Amino acid sequence: MKIEEIYQLYTKHFLVDTDTRTIRNHTLFFALKGDNFNGNNFTKEALKQGADYAIVDEESHSHEPNIILVDDVLETLQKLANHHRKVLNIPIIGLTGSNGKTTTKELINAVLKTKYKTTATKGNLNNHIGVPLTLLSMTPETEIGIVEMGANHKKEIEFLCTLCEPDFGYITNFGKAHLEGFGGIKGVIEAKSELYTYLKENGKIAFINPQDAVQVEKTINIKSISFNNNLQFLEVNPFVKLSLNSKSVQSNLIGKYNYTNIAAACTIGSYFKVSDTDIKDGIENYTPENNRSQIILKTVNKVILDAYNANPTSMKAALENFEAIKEENKTVILGDMFELGKTSIEEHQNIVDLVAQLHFNNCFFVGENFYQTKTKNNAYKTFEELLLHLKNNPLKQQSILIKGSRGMRLERLLEIIN
Incomplete structure (x- = not known):
């Protein structure tokens, strides 16, 4: 089926889905593939849950009504999107x-x-x-x-x-x-x-x-x-x-x-x-959410949660900004930065050195990369080790900056910070 024909089906409701867990009525289901999943296997489920049509690229899944066989589902999705962009103008x-x-x-x-x-x-x-x-x-x-x-x-x-x-x-x-x-x-x-x-x-x-x-x-x-x-x-x-x-x-x-x-x-x-x-x-009227520079008032502490992502540039900026904020007691909790390749230990050490130059009451580092740096501060190889320490030694009356890469999931610390 040509892109123009699929587009005509799409324009009936302007709905596209790729996950049967969030399928919508009258949608077009695109059976995408990933390293650990194959959307072709969920085609019947998508139609059962309300999809009008399913686009697949495996012939074994194409013998049901309202199933469209294409050479490559992802490529078809991309071509359909570009066609739509041109039509919208x-x-x-x-x-x-x-x-x-x-x-x-x-x-x-x-x-x-x-x-x-x-x-x-x-x-x-x-x-x-x-x-x-x-x-x-x-x-x-x-x-x-x-x-x-x-x-x-x-x-x-x-x-x-x-x-x-x-x-x-x-x-x-x-x-x-x-x-x-x-x-x-x-x-x-x-x-x-x-x-x-x-x-x-x-x-x-x-x-x-x-x-x-x-x-x-x-x-x-x-x-x-x-x-x-x-x-x-x-x-x-x-x-x-x-x-x-x-x-x-x-x-x-x-x-x-x-x-x-x-x-x-x-x-x-x-x-x-x-x-x-x-x-x-x-x-x-815009308020950040999803762990991006959120200020969260706890019972005895104030948390700046910036745990959505981190790299050397954003980490440096966050630390320097935190030092400039007018607060009496400041604690930083920093998690590993990912995807830095051969420069990883060097960049983590740079952050450790920067923290040493700034004026914070407490400093905690967590993750395998920070653990390998030369630091006199509290460094923990795993999140669980840091969590245990903070449970046994709770922070009080502190302004706390929490920052790390998404994979560190440092927002979990909110459960034990009062």
Whole structure:
């Protein structure tokens, strides 16, 4: 069956699903394959639960009514998404970067949705499957799409751009993330800049932070829009406060590093003629969640939970910001940073050395990488060892920064912190 024919089936309800655990009535079920699963095996279940059609790529599963056999389910999903993007013909903002992608995407959406009907990437569904699903979640009512694009190897952003064909692009920054896959910071810059290459080759527009020398250099020959000149950083204690055309904006985001994320959202909002009042409302009504820079008040302690992800760049920024916050008693609990390749121990040691220079009451490190560093502070090889220590030696009257890579799942500490 041709993509155009599948598209006609899709447009009846504009629904696509890939997981029978969250199947919706009248959806198209795409039987994707992974290392540990084969969606073809769940085709009957998908139809039983309400899917109108199932797309499979194994002939043995194609002999039931309403089953469509294709050569490759994933490729079909991607082609369908790109076809839909072309039919919609709406402005698409493509977003990537080493740190702050998801927060910036949420902020942009919070600002733009005050005036437009927007559809943005849910969570961090930003890969070769997530981007097509984001595009296919857009309906004829969508006026602006916001697509987050992630990568841990070169050429991934290039490919994702061919799917979503962004009219605008923004790269949050170039940091020490996924160094193992990119082969170092130079590789990070090359990979993320694949978005710039697409924008240049297609005559599209880049939003840039003029304080980022790499962004300025890489966009010399590209149509670009710099951050709004009427934006001014005011303070962070602990939340970022700024002014927009002399209008005070109080965010719910901690850390000065979040100012550029807010500035990008304000700039994009201004470009799309969102009023200053609506931009202010959008920023002030956005509250981070899902373990991203959340402030959680416990019985006797205050926790800054930033346990969604971590790399050397974001870890350094979080620590320096935490030191600058006006609090009496400060404790840091840091978990391993992943995907750093050969530089892993060096980068973990750099963080340990930085912590030694800062002024915290207590410092705890957890994970095999931190455990191998030279530190006089409390280092624990496993999460369970740290958990036991904190149970037996509870923290009291502390402001606590918890940060680590997603795989460390440090949010589990909330259960024993009072």
